Amino acid sequence: MGGVAGGRLAAAVTAAGGLGMIGMGSTATATSLAAELAALGAVPRFGIGLVDWVVRDRPELLEAALAARPTLLSVSFGADLSWVQRAHRAGALAATQVYDAQDARHAQDAGIDVLVARGAEGGGHGETRLATLPLLDAVLDTVTMPVLAAGGICSPRSLAAVLAAGAAGAWLGTCLSACPEALTGESARSALLAADGTDTITTRVFDVGQQLNWPARFPSRVLRNEFTGRWTGHEQTLAGDPEAAAELAAGIVSGDQRIAPVDAGQGVGLLTASRPVREVLDELCTGAQRLLQRWADPPEDHTARR
Ligand SMILES: Cc1cc2nc3c(=O)[nH]c(=O)nc-3n(C[C@H](O)[C@H](O)[C@H](O)COP(=O)(O)O)c2cc1C
Numbered sequence: 001m002g003g004v005a006g007g008r009l010a011a012a013v014t015a016a017g018g019l020g021m022i023g024m025g026s027t028a029t030a031t032s033l034a035a036e037l038a039a040l041g042a043v044p045r046f047g048i049g050l051v052d053w054v055v056r057d058r059p060e061l062l063e064a065a066l067a068a069r070p071t072l073l074s075v076s077f078g079a080d081l082s083w084v085q086r087a088h089r090a091g092a093l094a095a096t097q098v099y100d101a102q103d104a105r106h107a108q109d110a111g112i113d114v115l116v117a118r119g120a121e122g123g124g125h126g127e128t129r130l131a132t133l134p135l136l137d138a139v140l141d142t143v144t145m146p147v148l149a150a151g152g153i154c155s156p157r158s159l160a161a162v163l164a165a166g167a168a169g170a171w172l173g174t175c176l177s178a179c180p181e182a183l184t185g186e187s188a189r190s191a192l193l194a195a196d197g198t199d200t201i202t203t204r205v206f207d208v209g210q211q212l213n214w215p216a217r218f219p220s221r222v223l224r225n226e227f228t229g230r231w232t233g234h235e236q237t238l239a240g241d242p243e244a245a246a247e248l249a250a251g252i253v254s255g256d257q258r259i260a261p262v263d264a265g266q267g268v269g270l271l272t273a274s275r276p277v278r279e280v281l282d283e284l285c286t287g288a289q290r291l292l293q294r295w296a297d298p299p300e301d302h303t304a305r306r
Contacts (some may be wrong), residue, residue, distance in 0.1 A: 001124065001173050001263070002028060002051070004182050007039030012181040012277035014043045017285070018172075019072060021047040026054055026212045030064040037068050045071040047095070051125075052078025053213050066090040072114065077125065077218055081110035097150065097171075099127035099135065101142040108143045115145060116171045120202070121152030123174040123265035125218040128202050133165065140166045154267025156287025164292060174265040175284070179277045187255035188262045189274055195223050197269030205231040206261040208238050209248040221265055226258040227251070 001009075002025015010020030020043070022036045028050070040046055048070045055062040055075065065073060066086060073087040074095040087094040093113040098104045107115055117139040119132025130138070132151040139147050149162035150171035159170050177184055178192045201224045207214040209231070214220075222228065227248065231238045238244050251259025 001049075001177060001182075002026060004177050004184050004263070005049070006183040007036040007041070009176060009179065009181045009183070009277065010036075010046050011040050011043050012179070013176065013281070014045055016278040016281040018281060019045055019047055021049045021072070021074065023049045024051070024054070024061065024065070026051055026207075026214065028054055028061055029058060030060045033061060033064050033068070047072035047074060049074040049076070052076060052080070053215070055083070057213070062086070066092065074116070076116075077215070079106070081107060081112065084111045095148075097126065098139060100130060101138040104139040104142045104147075108145060113145060114168075115139060115143060115147045116150050117147055117167070118171070119149075119151030121221075121266040122150055123177070123200070123221050123268070124263040125214060125220040126151075127217060128219065128221075132162070136162060136165055136167060152265050152267045154265070154270040156284055156291055158267065159284050159288040160291040163288060164295075172284075173263075174267050175271065175280060176277060177264070178271045178274045179280060180274055181277050185255050187257050188260070191223055191257045191262050192264055192268055192271055193273065195264060195268045195271075197266050199224050200264050200266055200268060201228050201232065203228050203232045204235055205238060206248070208235045209245050210252075211239075211245070220261070220263060223257075223262040223264050223268070225260075225262075227260075 001023040005021055005023035007022055010022045013020030024033055048065045052075055070092050072095055073092040075083050076097040084094040095114040096107050096112055097116040097118040098107055104115055117135045118126050119135045120128040121132055136149050146168035148169045148171040149167035153159055153170045154175040178189050200221050202219040202221045204219045205228055
């Protein structure tokens with residue numbers, strides 16, 4: 001999660017038993033990666049997530065990521081997976097997010113070690129053609145490698161569902177974005193905690209308004225606000241409107257939630273407090289384990305709701 005998953009969040013996820021990822025988004029540089037690596041401290045394992053078109057613009061970012069010797073390197077949003085061999089030579093496992101069976105086959109052929117099946121419910125950028133469960137079905141039917149499910153997983157129920165369906169684990173975004181360890185600013189955190197699951201929208205207006213080179217194929221799921229209401233469906237006009245671009249830039253700097261983007265998936269309604277990563281992950285994993293265990297228990301236990 002670019003701008004949210006810094007070294008501190010990644011370290012906390014790893015300390016809680018997961019694999020913490022430093023997310024380097026569309027504004028990432030080798031310098032900003034170095035700062036987050038410093039914040040990571042000494043951890044037994046960590047990953048780095050990069051955006052394909054960003055590393056094409058700034059190849060030194062990929063160099064810096066490989067030099068940091070992550071356990072897992074993830075590069076998403078591109079079809080050229082030649083970076084996988086470089087990751088392997090640097091001792092890293094390779095992951096990428098996929099959106100259909102064809103993507104999954106292509107990634108398997110390129111030597112990817114772990115696939116992330118990222119459904120339309122997810123926060124941030126991604127394709128929106130398939131929801132998480134149908135996508136997971138399609139990907140699991142196609143590849144033999146471990147598949148992580150992503151998109152809308154914010155509760156013990158949704159974690160249990162994807163594990164029961166055959167995912168090797170979950171790739172979590174939104175449910176960690178309001179944690180105190182995240183880089184999320186205070187006004188964005190408040191907006192996340194106040195939002196309902198129906199308050200998100202997929203849109204390109206923030207990319208167009210900031211002149212970011214995101215392919216149109218990957219809109220981002222964000223919290224709906226005044227800016228998305230005004231410009232969604234009018235992206236071409238927005239692209240030629242310097243006043244709107246200036247308003248957006250100012251809104252981002254001041255943290256004005258009527259204007260600024262806040263990436264969030266449809267699970268956002270389940271965030272009600274800013275809780276430490278360990279608490280969030282313990283609750284998710286213990287709750288999912290309890291739910292899955294029900295199916296091994298005597299039938300009367302199946303009526304228990306939790
Ligand atoms: C705040 C935020 C920022 C994100 N930034 C990135 C990013 O920079 N690169 C990326 O590959 N995915 C990014 N994502 C998408 C996540 O990798 C993941 O697919 C998504 O969060 C999973 O869905 P969920 O948010 O419902 O858990 C971001 C997601 C969020 C919520």
